[in-house]
Amino acid sequence: MDKETIFNQFKEQGLKITKACNALLKILEKNRLPLAEVELRAKLSALGIVVNKTTIYRQLTHLKKINLIREVDFGDGKKRFELNTDDCQRHHHHIICTNCKKVEEIYVNDDVKQIELEISRNKKFKVTSHSLEFFGLCKNCK
């Protein structure tokens, strides 16, 4: 999504593009792995932008509402967010080492889209997103 479109989406929702919001987007663009609130805030701080955690959560709520980011769950009780890549070629999944917690992005030739279509047909269920993460032991930990 280009800057222009993003800007318009924000205006439509009556939202303002603030420093924190801008920086958050930049950070999410630069980092390929999903980040939790603590990490996002640390990275903002590193850029000299110190904000309260509440602000982070609220901005994430906005960005999620306009579908710019999506939530990724690694099953450790933290919400993580990454740029939404559902509809482009950068769509990917993750492998998470349950020992050292290292996360790697993977691009697999998946048929999940196909499965989503089947579900729509058979179950009359409109699928808007899916989770597909792999858990196990990385090279070093296994």
Added chain:
Amino acid sequence: MDKETIFNQFKEQGLKITKACNALLKILEKNRLPLAEVELRAKLSALGIVVNKTTIYRQLTHLKKINLIREVDFGDGKKRFELNTDDCQRHHHHIICTNCKKVEEIYVNDDVKQIELEISRNKKFKVTSHSLEFFGLCKNCK
């Protein structure tokens, strides 16, 4: 897994088979959908077995350790558990309505096992489990 095997697994770990533990297993066998602590406790209560939430969490820890149950994440900040069906024909996934929260079990002809093999080969990563859940709007909510 038959009762005998389960019993032995427990003994190996130095665990005792208590009323709560037995009832938990029965509940998980009867209910096809993943249940969170609150739900499990309610169902135990309905059976006349009133336990503290701490007990639930501790039993779940045990059951998870011997791989009898697995954690399923619906992204709402609660841990849910279901009997582990990874290695049998009852292996399944879920579709979750993000509006009314209804959950349905689905059996899809997935290639996830295939993807896991690829990951093992290419990434030298031993995959032990995966998550694959679908989110969207159910018949009534869409």
Added chain:
DNA sequence: ATGCATGCAAAATGTTTGCATTATA
């Protein structure tokens, strides 16, 4: 000037821990 964004504190939610007590093998 209006209304969204922010910071702060407090509340809410879900999970875990420490310790004294009870029950099981």
Added chain:
DNA sequence: TATAATGCAAACATTTTGCATGCAT
């Protein structure tokens, strides 16, 4: 009777809310 299981309260971690204040358009 030794050891695990339990209950309870408190600690913990994460996320959300209420309200007063500041900032952008």
